[in-house]
Amino acid sequence: MHASRIMVRDVTTCGPEDTVAEVIAILNEHSFRILPVVDGDGRILGAVNTLTLLSHIVPEYIMEGYLQSVPFAPDIGLLRKHYRELLGKRITDVMDENPTTVREDESLLSVTAAMIRHDRFEYVLVADEERRLKGVISSSDILRALDRFIPEDECDA
Amino acid sequence: MPEAGSQAGGEALHASAYASAHALFGLDPVWVAVSLLLVVYAAIMMEKFNRAVLSILGAGLMILSGVLTQEAAIRGIDFNTIGLLTGMMVIVAISQKTGMFQYVAIRAAKAAGGRPWGILVMLAIVTAVFSAFLDNVTTVLLIAPVTLLITDALGVNPYPFLFSQILASNIGGTATLIGDPPNIMIGSQARLSFYDFLLNLTPIIPVIMLVTLGLIWLLFGRSMRATPEAQKLIMEFNEREAIEDAALLRKCLLVLALVIGGFTAAHALHLEPATIALFGAALLLLLQTWGQDLHAKDKAFEGVMAEVEWTTIFFFVGLFVIVTGVERVGVIAWLAHKTLALTGGDFNATAAAILWISAIASAVIDNIPFVATMIPLIQNMAPSFGGPEAIEPLWWALALGACLGGNGSLIGASANLIVAGFAQRAGHPIGFLQFTRHAFALMLVSIVISHAYLYLRYLS
Numbered sequence: 001m002h003a004s005r006i007m008v009r010d011v012t013t014c015g016p017e018d019t020v021a022e023v024i025a026i027l028n029e030h031s032f033r034i035l036p037v038v039d040g041d042g043r044i045l046g047a048v049n050t051l052t053l054l055s056h057i058v059p060e061y062i063m064e065g066y067l068q069s070v071p072f073a074p075d076i077g078l079l080r081k082h083y084r085e086l087l088g089k090r091i092t093d094v095m096d097e098n099p100t101t102v103r104e105d106e107s108l109l110s111v112t113a114a115m116i117r118h119d120r121f122e123y124v125l126v127a128d129e130e131r132r133l134k135g136v137i138s139s140s141d142i143l144r145a146l147d148r149f150i151p152e153d154e155c156d157a
Numbered sequence: 158m159p160e161a162g163s164q165a166g167g168e169a170l171h172a173s174a175y176a177s178a179h180a181l182f183g184l185d186p187v188w189v190a191v192s193l194l195l196v197v198y199a200a201i202m203m204e205k206f207n208r209a210v211l212s213i214l215g216a217g218l219m220i221l222s223g224v225l226t227q228e229a230a231i232r233g234i235d236f237n238t239i240g241l242l243t244g245m246m247v248i249v250a251i252s253q254k255t256g257m258f259q260y261v262a263i264r265a266a267k268a269a270g271g272r273p274w275g276i277l278v279m280l281a282i283v284t285a286v287f288s289a290f291l292d293n294v295t296t297v298l299l300i301a302p303v304t305l306l307i308t309d310a311l312g313v314n315p316y317p318f319l320f321s322q323i324l325a326s327n328i329g330g331t332a333t334l335i336g337d338p339p340n341i342m343i344g345s346q347a348r349l350s351f352y353d354f355l356l357n358l359t360p361i362i363p364v365i366m367l368v369t370l371g372l373i374w375l376l377f378g379r380s381m382r383a384t385p386e387a388q389k390l391i392m393e394f395n396e397r398e399a400i401e402d403a404a405l406l407r408k409c410l411l412v413l414a415l416v417i418g419g420f421t422a423a424h425a426l427h428l429e430p431a432t433i434a435l436f437g438a439a440l441l442l443l444l445q446t447w448g449q450d451l452h453a454k455d456k457a458f459e460g461v462m463a464e465v466e467w468t469t470i471f472f473f474v475g476l477f478v479i480v481t482g483v484e485r486v487g488v489i490a491w492l493a494h495k496t497l498a499l500t501g502g503d504f505n506a507t508a509a510a511i512l513w514i515s516a517i518a519s520a521v522i523d524n525i526p527f528v529a530t531m532i533p534l535i536q537n538m539a540p541s542f543g544g545p546e547a548i549e550p551l552w553w554a555l556a557l558g559a560c561l562g563g564n565g566s567l568i569g570a571s572a573n574l575i576v577a578g579f580a581q582r583a584g585h586p587i588g589f590l591q592f593t594r595h596a597f598a599l600m601l602v603s604i605v606i607s608h609a610y611l612y613l614r615y616l617s
Binding site: 059060061064066067069070071072073074077078081 | 259260263298301302303305306309310312390393394395396397398399401579582583584
């Protein structure tokens with residue numbers, strides 16, 4: 001099965017001039033977890049998802065694991081401080097510049113493998129040869145597709 | 158070098174060389190011993206191999222080549238240093254899990270009222286005090302992450318904080334017998350007690366610390382600012398939450414108090430520091446798992462043993478054997494004579510030379526092998542100056558030079574490298590030149606102060 005069969009075609013996107021605050025407003029409004037960043041011609045520049053944004057508010061010294069438990073830190077205060085700093089940034093400064101992209105004619109097997117290899121994204125972007133965005137496939141889209149194509153008798157067994 | 162000495166009338170050199178050793182294949186033991194020392198030191202500096210493996214290989218070759226017998230090699234190992242290091246490492250390995258370091262660091266930051274410069278000073282002092290009694294590397298490794306958390310909340314550059322803590326850990330480590338490995342070796346081999354160090358080295362450390370902090374203020378402190386919100390955020394830290402195991406903390410504090418009290422009284426009780434440290438370690442190992450079943454106790458013991466830095470311990474073992482080999486063939490005595498000839502046998506000049514050479518050398522090379530070589534060299538000078546009692550100021554010169562010299566560059570001491578590595582991974586890299594251009598000058602200032610102190614107190 002080709003990627004184009006299960007991808008969502010009507011994708012909301014944002015542009016390189018948008019700020020993080022604007023992107024978060026879009027994500028929250030539609031309950032999206034991913035937003036592709038595209039230029040005027042619809043070419044993919046990158047993508048943001050909720051995890052990309054969160055990764056920018058957790059300091060690296062925590063990520064490195066030297067402070068495994070920090071019950072003594074004012075965590076909300078610190079996270080909000082970084083969050084406020086993040087809101088004013090351009091989306092191009094924080095986006096994932098190499099989101100996993102697949103071609104429309106790629107098989108579901110390689111689409112699934114590509115998604116698993118990229119551990120921060122539960123999505124792949126579908127693009128043409130010139131990296132123009134054609135659609136998005138999420139991990140749940142794949143599961144739903146599998147479910148739909150299993151014959152009834154196999155399901156019962 | 159040694160050959161030149163033997164030709165230039167170093168009878169002592171060859172007499173002792175041939176009396177105690179007969180090398181394999183008719184090789185000159187002097188050359189075998191010196192080559193082994195130089196090759197091992199060079200290989201350590203290449204930083205391609207584990208230094209414990211190198212030193213044990215060198216020690217093995219010292220015996221295989223016939224320079225030393227196994228008995229002589231084992232007699233050369235200073236088990237007092239080994240025992241003291243191992244004992245303190247066990248105590249530290251258990252204590253660091255209690256959250257004690259984090260508690261004190263946060264408490265200190267809050268005591269400064271959230272003002273950046275005040276926090277820098279408090280954290281530097283905490284680092285110095287911990288380093289005076291515990292291992293420098295452990296101290297900075299526990300304080301530095303909390304520092305990043307605090308500077309992040311403050312919204313200030315963490316570099317001046319980490320910079321001051323590196324310096325403070327080496328300065329604080331100089332203060333006591335157990336503060337730094339060079340002091341442990343000097344104390345053990347020159348038979349100087351914890352109390353001797355307290356009386357002779359500790360008094361000058363606050364002065365050096367104060368001057369260093371003053372200069373750091375001129376460099377960085379003047380321009381430090383934090384917003385009222387940031388200061389408020391610091392006051393929201395809750396140090397009580399840092400205590401992970403209050404029961405274990407009480408046991409650790411009890412044992413630490415007993416051990417430090419024991420060190421102070423050791424001389425009067427005719428006890429060696431290793432006995433006290435190892436006894437303290439065993440006591441804490443017993444108390445740590447009191448009331449648990451045997452399986453849990455065995456697991457806990459093995460966990461603590463895994464945290465002991467065996468690289469350092471075995472590095473020392475091999476190093477002692479290598480230095481003993483070089484000493485046995487008479488090279489150290491020859492070097493001592495040469496040094497005395499250079500300083501004209503003048504005590505003041507010798508002390509000054511030891512202080513400054515140790516400082517510069519320790520900024521560039523590992524101060525542990527340097528001090529291991531210098532100790533027998535200074536011991537060999539004792540007869541010229543009227544015996545072991547008379548040369549005591551030389552030991553203080555060596556300790557001050559070797560420990561404070563570690564501040565001279567980013568590779569001067571293990572604590573420096575540990576903080577630099579940590580800062581790099583945490584996204585705040587410390588450049589070699591960035592660090593060294595300020596630290597070397599501050600190190601020189603600390604050596605000038607030490608020189609003045611030695612001169613006023615012991616020399617003139």
